[in-house]
Amino acid sequence: MALTMEKKKNGITEAIEKIVGRENILSDEEALYAYSSDSTNITKPYSVADLVVFPTKTVQVSEIMKYAYKNNIPVTARAAGTSVCGACLPKNSGIILDFAKMNKIIEINKDNLVCIAEPGVVIEDLKKEAEKYDLFYPPDPSNLKVSMLGGSIGLSSGGPHTFKYGSTKDYIIGLEVVLADGTVMNTGSTCSKDVTGYNMTQLFVGSEGTLGIITKAIIRLIPKPEATKVLLAYFDTLEDTAKTANDIISKLITPSVIDLLDKNTLATTESFYPSGLLTDKTAALLIEIDGFKSTLDNQYREIIEICKKNNSSFIQTADTKEEEDRIWITRRSSFGATAKLAPNVMTEDVVVPRENIVTLVKGIWQICNKYNLKTCIMGHIGDGNIHPNFALDLRNEEERKNFEQAKKELFSLALSLNGRLSGEHGIGCEKSQFISQALDPGNLKLMKQIKQLLDPKNILNPGKIF
Ligand SMILES: Cc1cc2nc3c(=O)[nH]c(=O)nc-3n(C[C@H](O)[C@H](O)[C@H](O)COP(=O)(O)OP(=O)(O)OC[C@H]3O[C@@H](n4cnc5c(N)ncnc54)[C@H](O)[C@@H]3O)c2cc1C
Numbered sequence: 001m002a003l004t005m006e007k008k009k010n011g012i013t014e015a016i017e018k019i020v021g022r023e024n025i026l027s028d029e030e031a032l033y034a035y036s037s038d039s040t041n042i043t044k045p046y047s048v049a050d051l052v053v054f055p056t057k058t059v060q061v062s063e064i065m066k067y068a069y070k071n072n073i074p075v076t077a078r079a080a081g082t083s084v085c086g087a088c089l090p091k092n093s094g095i096i097l098d099f100a101k102m103n104k105i106i107e108i109n110k111d112n113l114v115c116i117a118e119p120g121v122v123i124e125d126l127k128k129e130a131e132k133y134d135l136f137y138p139p140d141p142s143n144l145k146v147s148m149l150g151g152s153i154g155l156s157s158g159g160p161h162t163f164k165y166g167s168t169k170d171y172i173i174g175l176e177v178v179l180a181d182g183t184v185m186n187t188g189s190t191c192s193k194d195v196t197g198y199n200m201t202q203l204f205v206g207s208e209g210t211l212g213i214i215t216k217a218i219i220r221l222i223p224k225p226e227a228t229k230v231l232l233a234y235f236d237t238l239e240d241t242a243k244t245a246n247d248i249i250s251k252l253i254t255p256s257v258i259d260l261l262d263k264n265t266l267a268t269t270e271s272f273y274p275s276g277l278l279t280d281k282t283a284a285l286l287i288e289i290d291g292f293k294s295t296l297d298n299q300y301r302e303i304i305e306i307c308k309k310n311n312s313s314f315i316q317t318a319d320t321k322e323e324e325d326r327i328w329i330t331r332r333s334s335f336g337a338t339a340k341l342a343p344n345v346m347t348e349d350v351v352v353p354r355e356n357i358v359t360l361v362k363g364i365w366q367i368c369n370k371y372n373l374k375t376c377i378m379g380h381i382g383d384g385n386i387h388p389n390f391a392l393d394l395r396n397e398e399e400r401k402n403f404e405q406a407k408k409e410l411f412s413l414a415l416s417l418n419g420r421l422s423g424e425h426g427i428g429c430e431k432s433q434f435i436s437q438a439l440d441p442g443n444l445k446l447m448k449q450i451k452q453l454l455d456p457k458n459i460l461n462p463g464k465i466f
Helices: 002-020 029-034 058-070 123-132 149-155 200-204 238-250 263-272 293-309 321-339 354-370 397-416 432-438 441-454
Strands: 051-053 075-078 095-098 105-109 114-117 172-178 184-188 213-220 227-235 257-262 283-291 314-317 344-347 374-380 385-392
Touching (some): 002 051, 029 051, 058 075, 058 172, 075 149, 075 213, 114 123, 123 149, 184 200, 227 238, 227 321, 238 283, 238 293, 238 354, 257 321, 257 354, 283 293, 293 314, 321 344, 321 374, 354 374, 354 385, 354 397, 385 397, 432 441
Parallel strands (some): 051 095
Antiparallel strands (some): 105 114, 172 213, 227 283, 227 314
8 A cells, every 4th residue: 555655656756847847846754744834833734745846937837736636635735834724734745836946026017006926026125126116015914924925815914904904815916827727717807907808817816725726816015105193092992903993984984994902912022022011991992094195194183082081001103113113023922922922822703794793802801711722812903804813732632622612613713793794814725614504504515616617627736625
């Protein structure tokens, strides 16, 4: 049996080597094992891939898919591998396509406000390159220093700026996609408006590599806001926190960021990265506004007034770039601080209509008390997207079981509040068992039919979403 497997693996390696060259293949056991995990905490790999391939051009991806299609070999696309829902884990071995070597920004066209780039481009590099042209690419997953375009399209990643600017799906206007049988297809265009037929581009955005392999993307850019202003406001009740967010929006101010940090997040961040955070408050709001410099001071003052009216017990303002950075560091350190609480952090990602945010956060606190779980809650209150980060030791059977139960109750709670299973992290294999609870049956059936049509042999990232 082992010999047959070995023979099969050698056969695949030989065939793929002819397409990409030996230098673009990893097949040693240690490397393959490393690719059987992502940023999801799993206790043991689902499977180990037969080989990892680094394509350098579309034609290679097409040839690999033709070979995989003919031989029924699963193919899992991988960008930086930071998915927290198991989206890029190989479930049935096969080939992993690592896009690290397809990392060119091909063109930025300032007149058309578009960029054309390959899937291995790191998000921060894309943002910095756009800035050279005074342009802005808003999607900003917190790990943008490593996460890549292909992965963030695969998951339609969001981030703090989603409330004002939308998520990845709002910026991808065209794609080059290699289909399951190796056919290369182009969707969309560089036109800013395009209703020529179905919106095929969006079918692939957020599809987690289950419908096609993205080899190029046309990205919409927008003019870069001239300036930003940031503050951190503390509150003694969640109700005041949420009302502040609503009142700011009712005053026709659209903050570029309006993020929530709960009491555990404040205390944990302060204990590991002391910066003077107040740890006796129930919650804090990090609020950023952006736009023309001349328009910001008035809005800033108005936001401070609204915070005070809603009983904010302390407001940390920022007059300089350094002070702004200090506030941002707090927010950016919060996940790292949580990771110091226990050997594992399980990041969840539910979203509800904003009117239900207080009920959601209070419900999460209750669930965590019930199961005795340490949890730091942070999230994007502007778009109702909350991330409870559970710190636990997965080796401890009782903690693990409690977490599994808490997770089920978390999803039921979000769904009962008209929410969804994910706002930006996706479904992967970690949430797939819950998808039928979340989707209308007709919708789910059609999704499965689309998958069957585009991937009749189920070789594209099998075992994800459904
Ligand atoms: C510390 C931390 C912070 C995070 N913060 C955020 C956040 O603020 N907002 C947010 O939305 N997410 C966040 N995430 C989740 C995740 O990291 C991001 O969504 C990220 O953009 C995924 O990018 P990646 O390059 O790591 O993709 P990967 O994890 O490698 O892949 C993600 C999915 O895309 C598919 N894929 C990859 N490349 C291709 C391709 N070429 N063609 C087709 N499919 C492809 C994969 O198969 C997989 O299904 C965070 C994760 C961590 C660990």
